[in-house]
Amino acid sequence: MRVSFLLPEETGLAGLRRLDPDRDHEEFKRGERAWVLQTYLRLATAGRPVELTGEPPADGLVVFHAKHRKWLVAHAKALRRAILVGIRGDLHSPLVADFEVLQNGWFADGRRLFHVHHWPQPGLIPRDPARGDAIRRVAYKGFARNLARGFRERRWLGYLAARGLEWQYGAAEFAGPATDDLRLGWHDFRSVDLVLAVRPPSRRLHPGKPATKLINGWLAGVPALLGPEIAYRQLRRSPSDYVEVRSVDQAIESIERLLADRGLYRTMREQCVARAAELTPQCWIDAWSELLFTTLPALAEQVRESPLHRLPLPLRAPLRGTGRWLRWRPAR
Secondary structure, eight states: OOEEEEOTTOSOHHHHTTOOTTTSGGGOOSHHIIIIIHHHHHHHHTTOOEEEESSOOSSSEEEEEGGGHHHHHHTTGGGTTOEEEEEOTTSOOOTTOSEEEESSTTSOOSSSEEEOOOOOOTTOBOOOGGGTTOOOEEEEEEEGGGSOGGGGSHHHHHHHHHTTOEEEEEEEOOOGGGOOHHHHTTTBOTTOSEEEEOOSOOTTOOTTOOSHHHHHHHHHTOOEEEOOOHHHHHHOOSTTSOEEOOSHHHHHHHHHHHHHOHHHHHHHHHHHHHHHTTOOHHHHHHHHHHIIIIIHHHHHHHHHTSHHHHSOHHHHHHHTOSSGGGGOOOOO
């Protein structure tokens, strides 16, 4: 079955096809490029039969980003025989999609909703092994709004200064593609000894967020202090995978324990290496290949013949519901 990756608002697709996510990582700031373009490029490089297009394909699987759902509705007639695969990312469900790809497995049901991990940080540079077991720098890499307020206030900053620890606050306000993450060094872990990422509290433990910061830490060889999130807990197999903290006080307590017991820190570094070995680029390629060339084609004909799919595209989303199903949790 034909597999097309759709980027309807991009110009110069020929140039985009020549990009390398690790070499040209500054080109992958927008969600549709991080998900749609990057997945296309990595599958194409691996020899998978995929295509990149800015026009509505007439048939086959069409992979698109949720931000383009209105564009799809506007081109509904041309897409009437296509099977639409929407990547939700951090947006609301693109209910026009026949299938969705989620960045967290909490809501995945294996019928319409499927989980594939977000790609790691493109161009990631690991921690310098020469730093050994020393803990001298703690880093946050991400948007300012995604860090709990306490980690931007006097108690946290004063503690780090008193212990002689450098706080690498690689944060920016969200500015879409204008966000200067290259200057902030989101990809560069060479001089980082601990990663910290604690979001503002959520009773639901952020069920729509990915495990990217944990995966990046493993791949970089940097132990992590992370907030309570479903995505992290789903990947955890050992206490050495990461330290869960909910507050500044818990973060301080954890750092003190690591400073006092370098053997514990070394164990966490070794666990990063062990878990990173399970997360080769081939893992993502295999996951996407399984989904696009085996799982979804097996379900596509059933979907195409369903009464819902026979309706005009603008009518499908309302009939899929109001979104209340997003609060449903599959049986564990």
